[in-house]
Amino acid sequence: MILLDRAVHLDADADEHPQAALDLAAHQVDLVLESVGADRADVNAVGLGIPAPVTLDGRIGxxxxxxxxxxxxPQEELASRLDSLPVRVDNDANLGALAEHAWGAGRACADLVYVKLATGIRADIVVDGRLYRGSAGTAGELGHVTLDARGPLCRCGNRGCVELTAGGRALLSQARVSHPGLKDLDELVALAVRGDPGCRRLLSDAGRHLGIALGGMLNLINPDRIVVGGFAYAPSLLLEPIQHGLAETAMSAAVGAVDVVTADLGARASALGAVALALGVDRR
Ligand SMILES: [Zn+2]
Known part of the structure; x- marks a missing residue:
């Protein structure tokens, strides 16, 4: 049973101010406990999601x-702020995959891929009911799969990554050519929903490129279901283009065997996955 659900926006950019972000996270833990009449002694474990690859020893990959x-x-940093309570940490999209598999659109699925679309792009993999993390723990970086080895340079240091055509930064910068005042991805999606041809085209192309990259995963792991999540992109606009992209690169048997669906848990997926992690649903 969920006793309380609380979200806050950071004043500072968490990418550049980790100490402030971790201070805020610890403060939120205490506020939540206070709100439900509990204290730190009542806590079995705290789950922490980080929007970057996390290695098996808990570092940024x-x-x-x-x-x-x-x-x-991050695990040690947060624990030190919480009287050494046990803290379990993972990538936020891994956590989304755990939650969708346990309680959302991936229920009763043995093998699934959970795609998280936001500024970055991840495709996290559940095989035989367990999250697949890989030897270093960084599996699932769909955004940094190469679509064009001669393409532009990516922030990861390689060229032509999926993120450069389908990631939030790329979409916003392209959309601002025709909409210079565009604030964020939500506004871009809203324009697409209202029929703006440029924004619709951007999302459609992004979906096709995602599908092309996901087609390689279909050929390799042949999942039952692809669950498309991440609140910023309005996944329903992308499902058809993703299917077109899959058909371009995956074997027809693998395409025929997979359902492509939108996620059930929305923006709460990662937080619920952190609960699943803290409960030990998927021991690493
Ligand atoms: Zn990259």
Whole structure:
């Protein structure tokens, strides 16, 4: 049973100010406990999601993606702020996959891919009911799969990554050519929903490119279901283009065997996954 659900926006950019972000996270834990009449002694474990690849020893797996966090062990940092309560940490999209598999659109699915669309793009993999993390713990970086080896340089240091055509930053920068005052992805999606041809085209192309990259995963792991989540992109606008992209690169038997569906848990997926992690649903 969920006793309380609380979300706050950071004043500072968490990418560049990890200490402030971790201070805020610890403060939120205390506020939530106070609101439900509990204290730290009542807590079995705290789950923490980080929007970057997290290695099996709890570090950030690609320092170029989140440089200010490179020398931190977020698990230890948060635990030190909470009287050494047990803290379990994972990538936020891994957590979304755990939650969708346990309680959402991936229920009763043995093998699924959970795609999280936001500023970055992840495709996290559940095989035989267990999250697949890979040997270093960084599996699932769909955004940094190469679509064009001669393409533009990506922030990860490689060229032509999926993120450069389908990631939030790329979409916003392209959309601002015709909509210079565009504020964020939500506004871009709203314009697309209202029929703006440029924004619709951007989302449609993004979906096709995602489908092309996901087609490789279909060929390799042949999942039952692809669950498309991440609140910023209005997944329903992308499902058809994703299917077109899949058909371009995956074997027809694999395409025929997979359902592509929108996620059930929305923006709460990662937080619920952190609960699943803290409960030990998927021991790493
Ligand atoms: Zn990249």
């Amino acid at each position: 690609s320092p170029t993606l989140l440089p200010a966090w490179a020398d931190l062990v």
